[in-house]
Amino acid sequence: MIFDTALTDLTSTGIFFTWSNQRNDNPISIMLDRTLVNDKWIASYPNSSYKVLSTSISDHSPLNITTGEHIIYAHRFMFKNYWTKYQDFWDALVDIFAVQVEGIPILKLYDKLRNLKVVIKGANWNSSNSIISLIDALTQQQVNIQTHIDLDPLNPENHNNLKYINSKLMYYNSMWTTWLKQRAKINWLKHGEEDLKFLYSRIHRRRAVNSSTIDCILTGPSQDRNSKIQDIISFFKAQLNQSNSVTADTRHIPIGTGLPSHLDEALIKPVTYAEVKNVVFAGHSDSALGPDGYNFFFLQKLLAHYWIQSLQGCSIVFH
Structure with missing residues (x-):
């Protein structure tokens, strides 16, 4: 049962x-x-x-x-790979990276990535619920068209409309599948698993277990939530921040070999675009996110877009 x-x-x-x-x-x-x-x-x-x-x-x-008290948690920014299929995403990216900013190159890149986050968070295509809404609307249109075909099976316009709707459904379902694979951090769908309802249920379940367990620990009749949080922090501070009485005697540490002089130039020469490209494209597109919420898939798409724009002679500067 x-x-x-x-x-x-x-x-x-x-x-x-x-x-x-x-x-x-x-x-x-x-x-x-x-x-x-x-x-x-x-x-x-x-x-x-x-x-x-x-x-x-x-x-x-x-x-x-x-049922648990309603607590709003701050969710970490997570780049969703299917965003790259939206033209609005590329429009926002081009607008942000085309702006000339003064300063150190790496800081300029971080600043533009932060600005891109702000635009993405405020976009209507940011949430995966937008895909679900589109799939539901297309499914209803599919049912309506199939009803018209039942009444008039020889009408070519109905068949063309059905073909168009089916292609759109396939497109958005593939986007939804991509997001589930990325969110679940598993490879079930890679081998033909199509039970999306079960997979989505597992995502909800994992989130529920994590949040409800924390709430059970932090809520109770004896103390308020903030007091228990402070007790937990104090406990782990005492466990992890113990003073270490053992000190290393630097006299017994052997002196290492110096860096050969012929390697000096390799350490100080500028990093080339080809080296950056090789490192980025060597990363797996389904790898874990970086500290800023972006993954290798985003960087690969960014560099590929930059390369295409440079071939077309556009004036956009990505630095």
Whole structure:
């Protein structure tokens, strides 16, 4: 039944065993009572959890379910690979990188990347919900066109419209699949897995487990949330910041070999565009994000776009 209805265990805290036979001889304690939810519950109550209470006068432990307090978390910027399929993204990128800025080249690059983040966060295509809305609208159009074909099967215009809608559906579904693969950080879809509902449910589930477990730790009747946060910080400070009484004796450290003089020039010569290009394109497009939220896929698309623009003789300067 659990597998047929796609149920999963809700995050729990408190007592582990929920039932016992309450006998001194041959005692039995098992986790008999559970809370099972589906993906719609997790999507509606991502911070929900339950606490196993003491048995009191019963042989079963009561389960206290809470939906979790509504906490708005600051999400880290994560570059979505499918953004490169939008013309608005490239328009924003070209406008930002075409602006001449004074200063050190690496700082100018960081400044433009920050400005690009601001534009992306304010765009209507930023959220993956925009793809879902387009897919839903196209699916409804597909149903309407198929209804017209049933009434007039020889009308070529209906068949052309259906072909166009099917191609758009395939395009946006591929974008959605790309985002799921990137977000889930797994390769299920690489080998033909098409159960997107199950995969999306796993994404919700992982997020729910992380958030609800933290909320269970930080909330409770004894202390307020901020006090528990400070206690946790103080605990790890004491564990990780202990003074080390052992000091190294520098007299026993051997002196290393000096750098050969013929390598001096290689260390100070400017980095060439070809070297940068080789390093960037050697990175995997599905690799983890950098500290700024951008990945190798973005850098590869950026350099490829710059190379195409330079071949066409455009006046855009990417430095």
